[in-house]
Amino acid sequence: MAALDQTQVKEGVDQETVDAVREVGTYKYGWETDIEMEYAPKGVNPDIVRLISEKNEEPEWMTEWRLAAFERWTQMDEPNWAMVSYPKIDFQDQYYYARPKSMEEKPKSLDEVDPKLLATYEKLGIPLKEQMILAGVEGAEDAPAEGRKVAVDAVFDSVSVGTTFQEELKKAGVIFCSISEAIKEHPELVKKYLGSVVPVSDNFYATLNSAVFSDGSFVYIPPGVRCPMELSTYFRINAENTGQFERTLIIADKGSYVSYLEGCTAPQRDTAQLHAAVVEIIIEEDAEVKYSTVQNWFPGDENGKGGIYNFVTKRADCRGDRSKVMWTQVETGSAVTWKYPSCILRGEESQGEFYSIAIANNYQQADTGTKMVHLGKNTKSRIVSKGISAGKAQNTYRGLVSMHPKAKNSRNYTQCDSLLIGDKCGAHTVPYIEVKNNSSRVEHEATTSKVDDDQLFYCRQRGMDEEEAVALVVNGFCKDVLQALPMEFAMEAQQLVAISLEGSVG
Amino acid sequence: MALPEVKQTATEARLANLVMPDAGCTRAAREDALARVLEMGLPGRRDEYWKYTRPDTLVAPEAPRAALFDPDEAMLFADLDRLKIVFVDGVFSPEESDDLTLEGVTIDRIEDICFKDIHWAKELYGVLEARGQSPVQRPLAALNTAFAADGIAIHVSGKPSKPISFIYRHASETSDAMLHHIIRVESGAEVTILENGPAASRFNKCMEIDIADGGVLHHVRAQGRDHERRAATHMFTRLGQESVYKSFTLTVNGVLTRNEQVVELTGDDAVAHVAGACVGDGDFHHDDTVFITHDAVNCESRQVFKKVLRNGATGVFQGKILVKEGAQKTDGYQISQSLLLDDDSQFLAKPELEIYADDVACSHGSTSGAIDETALFYLRSRGIPTKEATNMLTLAFLAEAVDEIEDDALSKAIVDRLEGWLSRHS
Numbered sequence: 001m002a003a004l005d006q007t008q009v010k011e012g013v014d015q016e017t018v019d020a021v022r023e024v025g026t027y028k029y030g031w032e033t034d035i036e037m038e039y040a041p042k043g044v045n046p047d048i049v050r051l052i053s054e055k056n057e058e059p060e061w062m063t064e065w066r067l068a069a070f071e072r073w074t075q076m077d078e079p080n081w082a083m084v085s086y087p088k089i090d091f092q093d094q095y096y097y098a099r100p101k102s103m104e105e106k107p108k109s110l111d112e113v114d115p116k117l118l119a120t121y122e123k124l125g126i127p128l129k130e131q132m133i134l135a136g137v138e139g140a141e142d143a144p145a146e147g148r149k150v151a152v153d154a155v156f157d158s159v160s161v162g163t164t165f166q167e168e169l170k171k172a173g174v175i176f177c178s179i180s181e182a183i184k185e186h187p188e189l190v191k192k193y194l195g196s197v198v199p200v201s202d203n204f205y206a207t208l209n210s211a212v213f214s215d216g217s218f219v220y221i222p223p224g225v226r227c228p229m230e231l232s233t234y235f236r237i238n239a240e241n242t243g244q245f246e247r248t249l250i251i252a253d254k255g256s257y258v259s260y261l262e263g264c265t266a267p268q269r270d271t272a273q274l275h276a277a278v279v280e281i282i283i284e285e286d287a288e289v290k291y292s293t294v295q296n297w298f299p300g301d302e303n304g305k306g307g308i309y310n311f312v313t314k315r316a317d318c319r320g321d322r323s324k325v326m327w328t329q330v331e332t333g334s335a336v337t338w339k340y341p342s343c344i345l346r347g348e349e350s351q352g353e354f355y356s357i358a359i360a361n362n363y364q365q366a367d368t369g370t371k372m373v374h375l376g377k378n379t380k381s382r383i384v385s386k387g388i389s390a391g392k393a394q395n396t397y398r399g400l401v402s403m404h405p406k407a408k409n410s411r412n413y414t415q416c417d418s419l420l421i422g423d424k425c426g427a428h429t430v431p432y433i434e435v436k437n438n439s440s441r442v443e444h445e446a447t448t449s450k451v452d453d454d455q456l457f458y459c460r461q462r463g464m465d466e467e468e469a470v471a472l473v474v475n476g477f478c479k480d481v482l483q484a485l486p487m488e489f490a491m492e493a494q495q496l497v498a499i500s501l502e503g504s505v506g
Numbered sequence: 507m508a509l510p511e512v513k514q515t516a517t518e519a520r521l522a523n524l525v526m527p528d529a530g531c532t533r534a535a536r537e538d539a540l541a542r543v544l545e546m547g548l549p550g551r552r553d554e555y556w557k558y559t560r561p562d563t564l565v566a567p568e569a570p571r572a573a574l575f576d577p578d579e580a581m582l583f584a585d586l587d588r589l590k591i592v593f594v595d596g597v598f599s600p601e602e603s604d605d606l607t608l609e610g611v612t613i614d615r616i617e618d619i620c621f622k623d624i625h626w627a628k629e630l631y632g633v634l635e636a637r638g639q640s641p642v643q644r645p646l647a648a649l650n651t652a653f654a655a656d657g658i659a660i661h662v663s664g665k666p667s668k669p670i671s672f673i674y675r676h677a678s679e680t681s682d683a684m685l686h687h688i689i690r691v692e693s694g695a696e697v698t699i700l701e702n703g704p705a706a707s708r709f710n711k712c713m714e715i716d717i718a719d720g721g722v723l724h725h726v727r728a729q730g731r732d733h734e735r736r737a738a739t740h741m742f743t744r745l746g747q748e749s750v751y752k753s754f755t756l757t758v759n760g761v762l763t764r765n766e767q768v769v770e771l772t773g774d775d776a777v778a779h780v781a782g783a784c785v786g787d788g789d790f791h792h793d794d795t796v797f798i799t800h801d802a803v804n805c806e807s808r809q810v811f812k813k814v815l816r817n818g819a820t821g822v823f824q825g826k827i828l829v830k831e832g833a834q835k836t837d838g839y840q841i842s843q844s845l846l847l848d849d850d851s852q853f854l855a856k857p858e859l860e861i862y863a864d865d866v867a868c869s870h871g872s873t874s875g876a877i878d879e880t881a882l883f884y885l886r887s888r889g890i891p892t893k894e895a896t897n898m899l900t901l902a903f904l905a906e907a908v909d910e911i912e913d914d915a916l917s918k919a920i921v922d923r924l925e926g927w928l929s930r931h932s
Binding site: 405421425429430432433440442443444445446447449 | 831834846849858859861863864869871873
């Protein structure tokens with residue numbers, strides 16, 4: 001975490017506290033699993049694309065789809081409009097496919113999975129046993145027994161290691177598996193929906209992803225089904241110089257409901273690593289999807305060395321009337337974040353919500369926000385974004401609210417608040433507002449301020465140290481978003497908020 | 507980097523029929539500006555800064571024809587005691603202008619001072635425009651610096667007894683005018699600058715304002731009348747310590763207006779207020795682009811922009827507050843609101859904050875919507891006819907921007923003008 005050297009420590013703070021903070025403030029998930037890996041050769045070209053497709057035992061149409069995407073990608077330029085700067089990425093100096101050797105023969109059940117892999121997830125607090133709660137989430141054991149089941153799809157570098165609770169979900173009619181499996185088992189669904197929300201040539205990173213995505217999760221909730229448990233995907237990057245390109249496709253058929261959680265971590269390394277994911281969500285009539293992310297990729301060290309470059313395209317298409325989507329994200333990791341989960345509100349009376357906390361410390365750079373595209377009548381959207389910058393970090397909210405001429409009587413409310421801790425960081429707001437009919441109301445509000453001295457003083461007076469006080473005030477600042485998170489995540493997120501800021505005061 | 511071909515061609519075509527005036531001491535500044543134009547290229551449709559406004563007609567080699575409009579209404583500020591400086595299609599008219607002597611100020615034509623080697627003018631002409639080219643490019647302003655054939659230099663050393671009023675008359679349907687004014691307000695001096703009139707079929711105006719420590723400048727401008735006119739204006743203002751800059755712009759009519767305000771607060775405790783009210787009916791595109799840079803401690807900036815749009819009119823607002831590292835105790839406020847009177851009109855906004863200092867209070871708000879039905883009902887239930895009630899509510903909506911004008915006589919003139927427009931257009 002932050003450079004907590006002696007010069008920065010204020011008088012009266014004893015060494016013990018400093019050490020304790022240093023201890024807690026380090027990235028908890030920075031270790032790596034020593035496991036034999038199998039790599040595709042470095043670089044990306046049609047042969048690699050074919051190889052990935054082959055490794056996943058994909059049908060011909062899928063290979064063609066990927067190759068077409070690759071062709072488009074070679075004609076595209078890397079976007080440069082975001083307020084982030086990083087050394088030029090050499091896309092040929094990356095591994096695009098890496099899988100543990102033990103995964104060569106796809107294990108038939110979780111019992112057959114390499115114990116080393118299972119131990120990795122155990123250590124991350126995501127045991128791949130069909131147990132009732134996620135371990136390592138403090139306080140979760142006190143929660144009521146119902147609704148604590150979480151089915152997990154675990155993705156390790158380029159492959160899905162296993163998916164839990166598949167049987168139980170099957171009984172409800174829910175399909176929850178890795179996307180590579182879905183391509184084989186449910187080609188009709190994949191063919192129909194893949195690329196229908198994020199087209200192949202949507203943007204530079206999405207196109208690259210379309211060509212080389214190796215795995216990810218697939219969810220289909222049939223009409224009228226309320227998914228009996230929360231679904232979760234846990235992404236782990238382990239191998240060095242390897243990019244992770246996962247693809248998630250979620251389809252909520254008429255009148256269904258699902259809550260989906262996503263988590264991610266990576267080892268601590270000196271060199272930056274690439275992560276370019278695509279998430280597509282299709283929501284039919286009366287259906288509802290809740291998508292929550294706690295993004296905790298390795299953020300780089302306190303000198304800005306290493307970390308994950310996170311370029312993510314996430315989009316939900318509310319196709320049916322009265323459909324609803326809710327994005328909630330807690331972004332604490334990654335050296336560079338470029339991510340705009342968006343909602344296309346096509347169905348009448350459809351609703352999109354976006355709740356975000358983005359924390360950037362040290363040399364992290366986050367450029368994140370959302371797009372709310374109102375196409376249908378009586379559509380509603382709400383954006384609550386809380387950006388926190390500390391150290392030498394840059395944090396940008398970038399968003400679009402667009403009311404099309406036909407989106408009569410629609411409504412948007414946007415609230416973006418930025419909090420600055422320290423005088424070397426930056427907080428920026430770049431909203432685009434486009435209103436093309438007069439029966440819609442759009443409201444945008446943004447504020448930027450520093451941690452309130454009075455509040456800090458009050459907490460300090462009651463015996464809290466400065467770090468604790470800041471964490472409390474910041475948690476208060478983020479409250480609107482934290483409340484929108486599912487219980488397991490909310491607690492983790494709260495702790496993350498505190499940890500991410502450690503060392504930023506002084 | 508080489509320019510994209512389309513841009514290169516458009517830029518060359520525009521430059522082909524322009525001649526740099528014989529400009530004495532401004533020569534170097536003009537040549538530098540031309541170099542900037544060649545490097546940047548003129549704005550094109552794909553430029554992010556022109557996302558919501560198409561620059562084609564502003565860049566085209568020939569000015570599109572604009573019919574003259576002769577209303578029976580008297581020109582704005584007509585009954586106000588002021589010093590008149592009149593331009594006809596962008597050319598200074600000594601006959602129509604007042605005598606340019608006034609206590610506390612020195613007023614000259616740019617072409618006259620060019621050969622007098624006046625120190626302050628040399629240090630200002632093109633200088634603030636050049637500073638304003640970063641971080642966002644404003645090629646039309648550089649074009650103006652290079653080629654503006656006329657303009658006025660005002661040196662304010664005291665507190666002149668009356669406002670200085672620029673009147674821009676439009677006489678030819680194909681006029682293409684470029685004016686470049688420079689104003690230097692010395693320490694402790696105070697002046698009010700007025701501007702009005704349609705100016706030309708196409709008008710490119712650049713004004714550079716340098717306000718020294720403790721100086722005050724009030725600016726009230728009205729753009730309007732001729733429906734078919736086009737205008738791109740730039741105001742570059744630099745503020746010293748404890749200085750004050752307050753600007754208000756009223757825009758009615760005009761197929762295309764792009765007003766850029768570039769304000770730099772370089773001295774501590776300076777205050778800058780930039781406000782605008784615009785009312786548009788039909789074929790009307792109005793763009794307010796504001797960029798305020800805080801580079802000193804304890805400064806205040808305020809942006810208030812209100813737009814009333816009907817019958818397919820488009821309103822654009824791009825506003826930015828940039829707080830540089832070390833510009834602590836900054837108080838930055840920005841509000842942009844539109845009132846859409848029907849379903850065909852649109853409002854496009856990009857209100858930005860970019861902040862590198864922590865002890866600041868910056869906020870911005872932007873709203874868009876129709877007239878409040880409840881308020882309308884309330885007024886109607888008290889016997890006020892719909893049309894009148896709508897006008898009342900519209901005026902009330904615009905009031906926050908008009909209130910930024912400190913002088914009562916000036917703000918009354920603006921309100922009268924707005925009332926007149928509403929009664930004609932509802």
